[in-house]
Amino acid sequence: MSEAKSVGSFDYVIVGAGSAGCVLANRLTQDPSVKVLLLEAGGPDKYWWIHVPVGMPYLLGNKELDWCYQSEPEPYADNRVTPVPRGKTLGGSSSINAMCYIRGHSRDYDIWRQLGNVGWSWDDLLPYFKRIENHPRGGSHEAHGAGGELHVSDNNFRWEIIEAWKQAAIDYGIPETEDFNRGENEGVAYFQGTIRNGKRWSAAQAFLHPVMSRPNLRVITGAQAKGLVFAGKRVTGVEFWQGDELCSADASGEVILAAGAIGSPQLLQVSGVGPAHILQQQGIAVRHELPGVGENMQDHWQIRNTFKVENTVTMNQWALNPLRKYAMGAYYLATGKGPMASQPPQLCAFTRSDPGQDTPNLQYHVSPASSDRFGGPLHAHPGFSCGIAVVRPQSIGHTHIKSADPRVAPSILHNFLKEPEAQRVAIDAIRLTRRIVDGGPALKRFNPVEIYPGPKVNTDEEVLAYCRQTVLTVFHQSCSCKMGTDNDRMAVVDERLRVRGLEGLRVVDASIMPNVVSGNTNAPTMMIAEKGAEMIKADRKAGATRKAA
Numbered sequence: 001m002s003e004a005k006s007v008g009s010f011d012y013v014i015v016g017a018g019s020a021g022c023v024l025a026n027r028l029t030q031d032p033s034v035k036v037l038l039l040e041a042g043g044p045d046k047y048w049w050i051h052v053p054v055g056m057p058y059l060l061g062n063k064e065l066d067w068c069y070q071s072e073p074e075p076y077a078d079n080r081v082t083p084v085p086r087g088k089t090l091g092g093s094s095s096i097n098a099m100c101y102i103r104g105h106s107r108d109y110d111i112w113r114q115l116g117n118v119g120w121s122w123d124d125l126l127p128y129f130k131r132i133e134n135h136p137r138g139g140s141h142e143a144h145g146a147g148g149e150l151h152v153s154d155n156n157f158r159w160e161i162i163e164a165w166k167q168a169a170i171d172y173g174i175p176e177t178e179d180f181n182r183g184e185n186e187g188v189a190y191f192q193g194t195i196r197n198g199k200r201w202s203a204a205q206a207f208l209h210p211v212m213s214r215p216n217l218r219v220i221t222g223a224q225a226k227g228l229v230f231a232g233k234r235v236t237g238v239e240f241w242q243g244d245e246l247c248s249a250d251a252s253g254e255v256i257l258a259a260g261a262i263g264s265p266q267l268l269q270v271s272g273v274g275p276a277h278i279l280q281q282q283g284i285a286v287r288h289e290l291p292g293v294g295e296n297m298q299d300h301w302q303i304r305n306t307f308k309v310e311n312t313v314t315m316n317q318w319a320l321n322p323l324r325k326y327a328m329g330a331y332y333l334a335t336g337k338g339p340m341a342s343q344p345p346q347l348c349a350f351t352r353s354d355p356g357q358d359t360p361n362l363q364y365h366v367s368p369a370s371s372d373r374f375g376g377p378l379h380a381h382p383g384f385s386c387g388i389a390v391v392r393p394q395s396i397g398h399t400h401i402k403s404a405d406p407r408v409a410p411s412i413l414h415n416f417l418k419e420p421e422a423q424r425v426a427i428d429a430i431r432l433t434r435r436i437v438d439g440g441p442a443l444k445r446f447n448p449v450e451i452y453p454g455p456k457v458n459t460d461e462e463v464l465a466y467c468r469q470t471v472l473t474v475f476h477q478s479c480s481c482k483m484g485t486d487n488d489r490m491a492v493v494d495e496r497l498r499v500r501g502l503e504g505l506r507v508v509d510a511s512i513m514p515n516v517v518s519g520n521t522n523a524p525t526m527m528i529a530e531k532g533a534e535m536i537k538a539d540r541k542a543g544a545t546r547k548a549a
């Protein structure tokens, strides 16, 4: 007999109030007869800097809001242990992310469909992207929606240096695009952001806070799931800690894991669902062997060219000069506008590391700021940086439990730069940035001087060595409970996101992607949850009809 204190019985228990969990909680409680419990390990999203778009540096590494995971020593990145931030508050990672609104390339989803996942092609999924959106181009636009909860805005702030970079990219041959989110993403433009009236528009702001008062929704924060409760092969509930107290909740319908690409496989593994050898190493009895749980973990990785410039002012000067900083803050408080109201990377470019690439494999995140390392103190001189995300990353990693206790962080390995193809792409990407910056007249008057990798780094070996020393996550961990067909023994969920071989359990979050999409993963995850909720509702209805018959 469990000694856990019961908090009651619900139709659905959702674990994790992140990008996916907030959408699920909203949609599943639209029917007032359906009772839902949403468990979130982190606290409420009250910290001021969550809501200020430029506030990201105050969020990463903040133990109140970030799980602050670390990778294993990465064997192809000089054995460096690299940070793996993940949101731990209402809104999950959408409350600490960079707010870049990108859907990926239509081809990404068409490949998911070609792998056998019926209902997951771009054409199938576009209606879900549109339904959740309130987009500046929405309404009659074929690719965009209006009236949805997720507010998306165009970036209206202009830095001289970023305008010049954009022109340099166009001069180089990267076409200007009006919109990255129509299926074809190639081109250069300012990011669209999940920002509303100068404030972060997280999944919690969009989907959870407006429905928190629904009587059929209970949200418990500070509630870390300990494991799943089973009756044979059926999942019947969840045990969780609230503070030090062990509690339990029954799910008469389903338990839905939305704990993210690290949290969901961890919870499955500690509950005895996963690769047998990983569970046995931690003394966990195998309840249901599923070799793919925690495997196939994918992420985009980033490398960076950083430049010093002259004859202009960048964020370095605004942030380091007390008077300017004060003026920037006062302007933001008075108007909700200015440099503090837009996301840290301003400009985006999707392009190819070489013409042989079928679709764009690089995504530039260009920022009007420079530092010696990502997130480090800004330089005193004006500068800009080009974070290059490799969006078809080749490298496959994993996440495995290191203890039967889910409070112990799991092992996370990305294998950045493992494949020769990945190494080639990294070298080509650094050189491509140099060609864009040095090529045309657009940036000349700012006299850009590359600080990193710097003029002494030239040969393939030198550039690759620099990439190994500096490569980092782009924070898009995904695919660790991948969706797939009966023919794929590594598939964890089917195309209705039901965990294979078990009843009453789904995974609905970034972990179900079969392959990571070519772009930032927040919007795709919310789309997955919108579609997931629709399938859960349809299956409930079909079940009720079957029972009545």
Ligand SMILES: Cc1cc2nc3c(=O)[nH]c(=O)nc-3n(C[C@H](O)[C@H](O)[C@H](O)COP(=O)(O)OP(=O)(O)OC[C@H]3O[C@@H](n4cnc5c(N)ncnc54)[C@H](O)[C@@H]3O)c2cc1C
Pocket (backbone or CB within 6 Å): 015, 016, 017, 018, 019, 020, 021, 039, 040, 041, 042, 060, 085, 086, 087, 088, 089, 090, 091, 092, 093, 094, 096, 097, 098, 099, 100, 101, 102, 223, 224, 225, 226, 258, 259, 260, 261, 263, 264, 267, 406, 474, 475, 476, 477, 509, 510, 511, 520, 521, 522, 523, 525
């Ligand atoms: C620093 C950073 C920057 C990023 N920038 C961007 C960007 O600009 N644009 C973009 O599109 N994407 C970005 N991303 C990625 C994007 O935010 C994520 O892919 C997306 O939010 C994942 O959603 P999810 O629902 O799968 O997981 P999450 O949003 O991470 O939610 C999982 C939730 O589950 C909770 N949880 C985990 N384990 C348990 C447990 N055992 N019990 C209870 N609760 C639990 C977590 O606390 C969390 O709230 C960024 C991510 C990070 C971390």
